Amino acid sequence: MAEIKIGDLVIGGRQKVMIAGPCSIEGRDQLLEIAREVKAQGAQMLRGGAYKPRTSPHSFQGLGPQGLFHLKEAAEETGLITVTEVMEPEELDLISKYADVLQVGARNMFNYPLLKRIGKMDKPVLLKRSFMATIEEFLLASEYILKEGNRRVMLCERGIRTFDTMTRNTLDLASVPILKKMSGLPVIVDPSHATGRSDIILPMTLAGLIAGADGVMIEVHPNPKKALSDGLQSLDLPHFRELIDEYNSLCKYLDNREEHRAMNIVRGAAS
Numbered sequence: 001m002a003e004i005k006i007g008d009l010v011i012g013g014r015q016k017v018m019i020a021g022p023c024s025i026e027g028r029d030q031l032l033e034i035a036r037e038v039k040a041q042g043a044q045m046l047r048g049g050a051y052k053p054r055t056s057p058h059s060f061q062g063l064g065p066q067g068l069f070h071l072k073e074a075a076e077e078t079g080l081i082t083v084t085e086v087m088e089p090e091e092l093d094l095i096s097k098y099a100d101v102l103q104v105g106a107r108n109m110f111n112y113p114l115l116k117r118i119g120k121m122d123k124p125v126l127l128k129r130s131f132m133a134t135i136e137e138f139l140l141a142s143e144y145i146l147k148e149g150n151r152r153v154m155l156c157e158r159g160i161r162t163f164d165t166m167t168r169n170t171l172d173l174a175s176v177p178i179l180k181k182m183s184g185l186p187v188i189v190d191p192s193h194a195t196g197r198s199d200i201i202l203p204m205t206l207a208g209l210i211a212g213a214d215g216v217m218i219e220v221h222p223n224p225k226k227a228l229s230d231g232l233q234s235l236d237l238p239h240f241r242e243l244i245d246e247y248n249s250l251c252k253y254l255d256n257r258e259e260h261r262a263m264n265i266v267r268g269a270a271s
């Protein structure tokens, strides 16, 4: 199983990673407030979009470079590792200067020229599954990056489009163990985009961990009703604290289980 090291953080090992933050970076104060809170709650990584791939061209498109400056400032103050989306090869150099991890979103999973360029970079990548991609297409997209030499790839299951309308997408939990087994790469679950509903983020977070995810990515906003994007699926700060409590208990349980399993293997080998 590949482990990805980013500073002191190891992804894909025993410790699960919590990635939290707003859908979009809306301003300095908004981002700093969220960053301080998620750091205080134990998150290791801060997410936040500066370049947003919105379904409608009339929706908020992100703050662009100004958003990146805020992200860097939040990282410097809190020590959080940052991840932000890149949509075009032309943005790669600038975004790489300001963020630790490059996110390729669902809409760009099939953008092979972008994947190839990122494959040539020395930068960790969070590759999200397209809502229209089979598991095989997702794995092949990751190979576009790996083939060029960049081995620091994390896969993110963020839900796929199905006939159901109760959720924004359908979280494909079965993809988690399959992706892990077939790729050996760390897998992150994004219950926010997978459901589109803040009221079911908690159970889907726990389900993702039980399915074997190496971490989760959660959208958080101090005032979801006023969010400029994805407010319906964003947790407010009190609900994020509640989620973290249950997340920590489950992580502890899973870690103990891992320890027992490792001990049994050692015992089995010795007998």
Ligand code: PEP
Pocket: 023, 049, 053, 104, 105, 106, 107, 128, 158, 193
């Ligand atoms: C996001 O993470 O902000 C995002 C746009 O997600 P996705 O690409 O999965 O829709």
Ligand code: MN
Pocket: 023, 024, 193, 219, 229, 230
């Ligand atoms: Mn979003």
